[in-house]
Amino acid sequence: MSTTTITAELPRARTRGNRRLRLISAELLKLRKRRALMISALALAVVPMIIGYTVLLSIHAANPSKHGPAGGLENLSGSMDILAQFSIITAILVGATLGAGDLGSGVFRELVVTGRSRLALFAARVPAGLAVVLPIVGAGFAITATGSTVFAGSLGAPSATLLLESAAWLGLVTAVTLVLALGVSSTIGSRGITIGIVLGWQIVAVPVLLEIRALGSLREGLLGAATGRLEPAALFDGSTVPMSLPAAALVIAVWIVVPLVVGAWRTCTRDA
Amino acid sequence: MRGTSGFVVETSGLTKRFGERVAVDNVELRVPRGSAFGYLGPNGAGKTTLIRMLLGLTKATGGTMRLLGRPVPDERAAAVARVGAIVEEPRFHRHLTGRENLTVIAAAREPEAHDRIDGALARAGLSERADERVKRYSLGMRQRLGVARSLLADPELLILDEPTNGLDPAGIHEFRDMIRGFVAEGRTVLLSSHLLDEVEKICDEVAIVDRGQVVVQGSIADLAAGGKQTILIATSDEERALTILSEHRGVESAAAESMGIRVTLRANSGEAQDDISRRLVLAGLAIRRFEPARVSLEQRFLEITSRLEEAA
Numbered sequence: 150m151s152t153t154t155i156t157a158e159l160p161r162a163r164t165r166g167n168r169r170l171r172l173i174s175a176e177l178l179k180l181r182k183r184r185a186l187m188i189s190a191l192a193l194a195v196v197p198m199i200i201g202y203t204v205l206l207s208i209h210a211a212n213p214s215k216h217g218p219a220g221g222l223e224n225l226s227g228s229m230d231i232l233a234q235f236s237i238i239t240a241i242l243v244g245a246t247l248g249a250g251d252l253g254s255g256v257f258r259e260l261v262v263t264g265r266s267r268l269a270l271f272a273a274r275v276p277a278g279l280a281v282v283l284p285i286v287g288a289g290f291a292i293t294a295t296g297s298t299v300f301a302g303s304l305g306a307p308s309a310t311l312l313l314e315s316a317a318w319l320g321l322v323t324a325v326t327l328v329l330a331l332g333v334s335s336t337i338g339s340r341g342i343t344i345g346i347v348l349g350w351q352i353v354a355v356p357v358l359l360e361i362r363a364l365g366s367l368r369e370g371l372l373g374a375a376t377g378r379l380e381p382a383a384l385f386d387g388s389t390v391p392m393s394l395p396a397a398a399l400v401i402a403v404w405i406v407v408p409l410v411v412g413a414w415r416t417c418t419r420d421a
Numbered sequence: 422m423r424g425t426s427g428f429v430v431e432t433s434g435l436t437k438r439f440g441e442r443v444a445v446d447n448v449e450l451r452v453p454r455g456s457a458f459g460y461l462g463p464n465g466a467g468k469t470t471l472i473r474m475l476l477g478l479t480k481a482t483g484g485t486m487r488l489l490g491r492p493v494p495d496e497r498a499a500a501v502a503r504v505g506a507i508v509e510e511p512r513f514h515r516h517l518t519g520r521e522n523l524t525v526i527a528a529a530r531e532p533e534a535h536d537r538i539d540g541a542l543a544r545a546g547l548s549e550r551a552d553e554r555v556k557r558y559s560l561g562m563r564q565r566l567g568v569a570r571s572l573l574a575d576p577e578l579l580i581l582d583e584p585t586n587g588l589d590p591a592g593i594h595e596f597r598d599m600i601r602g603f604v605a606e607g608r609t610v611l612l613s614s615h616l617l618d619e620v621e622k623i624c625d626e627v628a629i630v631d632r633g634q635v636v637v638q639g640s641i642a643d644l645a646a647g648g649k650q651t652i653l654i655a656t657s658d659e660e661r662a663l664t665i666l667s668e669h670r671g672v673e674s675a676a677a678e679s680m681g682i683r684v685t686l687r688a689n690s691g692e693a694q695d696d697i698s699r700r701l702v703l704a705g706l707a708i709r710r711f712e713p714a715r716v717s718l719e720q721r722f723l724e725i726t727s728r729l730e731e732a733a
Contacts, residue, residue, distance in 0.1 A: 167532065175528035182516055255512025256525070259570065262476050262508070264501035265529040421478040 172269060176277030179250060186246055190282070193235045193242075194289035201228055202296040209300075221304025222311075225297035226384045229315055232293055236286040236323045237351055243282045244330025245343035247274045248412060252338045261421040271335060271416040275409070278327050286323045290316055307384075314381040322376050325404055326351060329372070332408020336415045359389050375400035428487075429454050429578045429609045430475065435484035437470050437633075444470040446633035447484070452578075452611055452626075457604045459620030459641075460613040461722065462630035468613040469509060471630075472582050476506055489577055502531065505571025506580040510587075511563055515556035519547055519566050522555060527573050534573040545569035546595070560587030568599065579603055582613045597623050617719040629722055636725050644721050651720075652694060655681030655710035656701060665700055672697070681710050 181187065205219030218224075251257035251270075260270055294316070298306045307315075326347075334343035355373040358364060368374050374390040378397035392400075430452035437445040445467045452458045462468050473479045475488055477497045486493045488500040513522045520538060527534040542551045545565040550558070558566065564587060571579055581600075585593045600610050600623050614620050620627055621641060628638035637644060656662040659677055666675040666684055671693030673685045686693050694711075701708055 171528040171532075171535075175525045178521060179514060179517065179525060182514075182521065184516075250514070254514050256514055256522075258478060258508060259512060259526060260529050261478060262501060262504075262506050263526060263529040263574070264477075264498040264504075266498065270529065420473075 169269070169273065172265075172273035173277050173280075176247065176273050177280055180243065180246065180277060180281045183246065186242060187281075190239045190242060190285045191288070193239045194232070194285045195292060197231055197235055198228060198289050198292040198296070201231065202292065202300065205296075206300060209302075218300050218302030218304050220297040220300030220302065220306065222297070222307055222384070223304070224300075225293065225307050225311075225315070228293045228297070229319070229384060232286075232289050233319060233322055234352065236282075236289065236319060237326045238348065239285060240282050240323045240326035241330045241344055241347045241351070243278055244327040245334040245340045245347070247278045247327075248331045248334025248336075249338055249340040249343060253340060258421040267417045268413055271413045274331055274335075275328065278331060279324055282323055282327050283320060286319060287316075290319055311381055311383050315384060318376075318379055318381055321379065321401070325372060325376065325401060328405050329408045332410075332412035335412030336408075338415075338419070369396060370400060372400065372404045375404070427454050428452055429489055430611060431487040432471075432475075433485045435471065435474065435486055436482045437467070437474055437479070438482045443633050445474065445481075448630075448633070448635050450628055450635055450638070452609065454609055455604065455607055456626050457600060457610045457612060457624040459624035459627040460611060460630060461617065461620045461627050462615060464615050466615075466630045467633040468615075468630060469582055470633075472506070472508055472580055472611075472613060475580065476501060476504070476508065478508065501574075503574060503577045504580060505574045505576035505578075506582075507564070507567040507571055507584055508580070508582050510560075511567025511570065513555045513563065513566065516554060518552050518554055519558065519562075519569075520551040522566065523570055523573060526570050530573055533575070537573050537575060541569040541572040544572060544599075561589065561592045564588060564592075564596075576608060578609045578611065580611045580613075583615070584612065585614075585616070585619055593619070617722055621719070629725055631725075650686045650688075651714040652684050652686070652697075653678075653681050653710060653712055653714040654684055654697075654701070654708070657707040657709070661704060662701060662706055665704055665706075666697065669693075669697060669700065683714055 202219055205216075205224060208216040209219050251260060257270075261267060294307075294312045298312075301307075329351075330343055330347045333347055334340060337343060337346075351373070355371050358371060359368055359373055359377075361368075368390045369392045371390075374392060375397040377389060378392050378394065379401075428451045430450060432448050432450045435445055435448040435450070436443065448467075448471060450460075450471075460468055460471070470479070474481045475486060475493065477494055480494075488497075489503055491497075491500040493500055513519075514525065517525070520542065523538045523541065524535070527538060539548070542548050545568045547562065547565055547569060550562065555563065555566070564584060568581075568584070571581075579600075585596055588596060597619075600612065603610055604625075610623075612620065612624060624641060626638070626640050627644060629636045629644075654662065654666070659682060662682060663675055663677060666672050666682060671687055673687045675682050675684045677683075684697070698708065698711055
């Protein structure tokens, strides 16, 4: 490639990058300005952690001999369990809104009229959703991590490595759920129905199916089984479904790729 | 390469079917550059479906289209980059302000579109309310915001589908001026409407569409002239005049109005007019008015569509 070609392509690439960033920033604007959604998401991720540690601190202060310190490994494990569930709900709310927001308001048609590729419109939703949901869930995790460390007392405080692993795992669970909800809502075009379906599936159906041993290895295909396999071992009992690490990674990849492909396909083909 | 033809919209055999129903039937449409073009037809005639196909919102079942000289859908993105459109009622994110809604759309357009936001809001008369949430806007304000949004493209062609819906009379008047202003700037406006009066007041050219088919198209003056000749007659005795006129074989119909008698002739002939005036004078009537009546687009439209109904 000649120098001239390189110098000509750099500004073009920069322009394409800027155009993508502007679309992502527009998606962020749409989400940020939904006050009810933002308050609900923040409340789901942060408030239970504050309440949890407040209760633990109070009962420990009231009767230290009966109730141990609020922090430590055991309480981190319990609070991470709760935080993961609420992070899933938060991701579903945000993902469903991202996928169906433009359709529900009728603005999708106006965006298509601009001539911008529908695929680009769809693709901008993923980073925008992550940029909203990860800091919110991160805030909840920060409270958990701080509480488990600062209030560890006589119990062993979690190591920095464990906290990092826990944060990464929580981020993964949240991100995959967001993508799943985004894909489903982009496909069916309804925020409410998406919330009902994905919430019912992830929070109710999957935990029940994981407990049905008669299903055998079929359970390995469930997202909950794969993310369970990747849980930091020091905190949790481990996955209820034994599976290899590559298999878990593959299942997670499928749960990311399939909703994205189907959602993108539907966005590109639906009448606007 | 951008088309250099004199037409901003060209369709050939354009057809859209929904199952058995044909919404757009073999439409041949030519919209001249730099004009205000009316796409006129009753509700359900297929106007919005045609616009949706032009903009790539739905696929055509058959036929070809060119927008700003570019084939659609092959070069749709490049073509619509210079097209602003309001399709049906303009829709917005109600939780965002007017300005934020324009920011969202500008992000999907070229980088310069963002710099046009303030100008577009000012042009639509919304500068002072731009930072209010759209859910507080009236329908008229949303229509204006729709216009502002379509200006972000710095459009060569504006496609406006029933744009005066929900506007009060003053708003409609302002809207007409705005459209004429766009045409004066060299833009083309394709105005779809079922309101004959609106199209007649705003547009230079018109296509009349009925049951998915373009029945006739051309300049409004030519279309009106193509109809049957009508004259307005006022005499000293309207009753006697009506009797004489209704017996005349060159007269198709005669009806009394406040201004006199509106007479529709069977053919465009000066001889019939001469004969009518002669007979009225011979009957001893004083003729106070005898002039060609202005044929409105509405009369022509009704004439064309009633002819179609008879044929069907």
